[in-house]
Amino acid sequence: MDLKSVSSSKSFGGYQKVYEHFSPTLQCNMKFGIYLPPGVSETEKCPVLFYLSGLTCTEQNVITKAGFQKFAAQYKIIVVAPDTSPRNCNIPNEDEKWNVGSGASMYVNATEEPWNKHYQMFTYITEELHQLVLNNFPVIQDKISITGHSMGGHGALLCALKYPGRYKSVSLFAPACNISNSPTLIGGLTALVGEEKDILQKWDTTFLVKNYDGPEMEILIHVGSDDEFLTKDLLIDNFVKAANECKDNKIKTKVFLEDGYDHGYYFVSTFIEEHFKYHSSKLSS
Numbered sequence: 001m002d003l004k005s006v007s008s009s010k011s012f013g014g015y016q017k018v019y020e021h022f023s024p025t026l027q028c029n030m031k032f033g034i035y036l037p038p039g040v041s042e043t044e045k046c047p048v049l050f051y052l053s054g055l056t057c058t059e060q061n062v063i064t065k066a067g068f069q070k071f072a073a074q075y076k077i078i079v080v081a082p083d084t085s086p087r088n089c090n091i092p093n094e095d096e097k098w099n100v101g102s103g104a105s106m107y108v109n110a111t112e113e114p115w116n117k118h119y120q121m122f123t124y125i126t127e128e129l130h131q132l133v134l135n136n137f138p139v140i141q142d143k144i145s146i147t148g149h150s151m152g153g154h155g156a157l158l159c160a161l162k163y164p165g166r167y168k169s170v171s172l173f174a175p176a177c178n179i180s181n182s183p184t185l186i187g188g189l190t191a192l193v194g195e196e197k198d199i200l201q202k203w204d205t206t207f208l209v210k211n212y213d214g215p216e217m218e219i220l221i222h223v224g225s226d227d228e229f230l231t232k233d234l235l236i237d238n239f240v241k242a243a244n245e246c247k248d249n250k251i252k253t254k255v256f257l258e259d260g261y262d263h264g265y266y267f268v269s270t271f272i273e274e275h276f277k278y279h280s281s282k283l284s285s
């Protein structure tokens with residue numbers, strides 16, 4: 001495994017780094033950001049938090065705009081920020097639309113031509129990158145949490161629901177919770193996995209949550225009341241309702257509707273500290 005260092009910048013006593021590597025799963029080069037808090041080493045390992053970004057993002061958006069490094073340093077949590085899709089794959093029109101193709105992987109495994117050769121993002125995040133991080137960085141192997149924004153909130157939920165018990169805590173910023181009913185996301189999803197209802201629902205967290213049968217899971221959610229995607233695309237209420245129907249009440253959602261905030265990184269950076277506090281409390285218990 002060849003990890004090429006792209007950048008390394010000191011931040012709050014630790015280092016914000018970006019690496020590039022060839023991904024056999026995605027058949028292309030991928031970048032990811034990783035923040036290493038001050039003092040972490042092979043003898044002082046830390047928990048890790050995966051942060052999945054939203055539509056149009058690369059690894060750069062969250063590392064430059066969310067202001068999380070201060071809290072990652074304070075709570076001693078390694079933060080991994082993957083890119084949101086394969087890139088430069090020579091797929092016709094891959095960069096044409098902001099909600100189909102590059103930057104719009106939906107964190108699923110594609111089955112449809114021409115995307116299926118590269119767009120295996122679910123496996124990339126949950127297997128390849130997961131193992132790469134655990135094998136190459138000073139991570140406490142059973143202290144793993146996940147968070148995400150918008151399409152990345154959907155991605156984080158997919159990971160948590162399909163890998164019950166792996167993630168110690170889950171938190172979401174303005175998550176897309178029912179993507180097969182989202183006018184903005186459905187086009188990207190059907191391009192990747194086709195139009196069959198049963199298949200769409202296998203990648204839709206509102207449907208998946210009903211059959212969740214893992215350990216109890218509490219999910220922290222923040223969303224802004226002025227989020228332009230709130231009512232037609234995020235569909236958080238649908239997820240909450242489905243989660244309440246899940247067997248033995250195993251999923252508890254804590255949703256905070258924050259007055260006046262929109263969908264962007266001013267919103268994310270406002271609530272990022274609360275999410276680190278939340279993950280830290282779960283990771284240290």
Ligand SMILES: N[C@@H](CCC(=O)N[C@@H](CS)C(=O)NCC(=O)O)C(=O)O
Binds near residue numbers: 055061098149151265
């Ligand atoms: N129509 C917008 C929507 C994209 C958008 O809002 N993306 C969110 C995630 S769903 C984001 O994080 N954008 C990058 C940023 O704000 O830095 C665009 O074309 O950029």
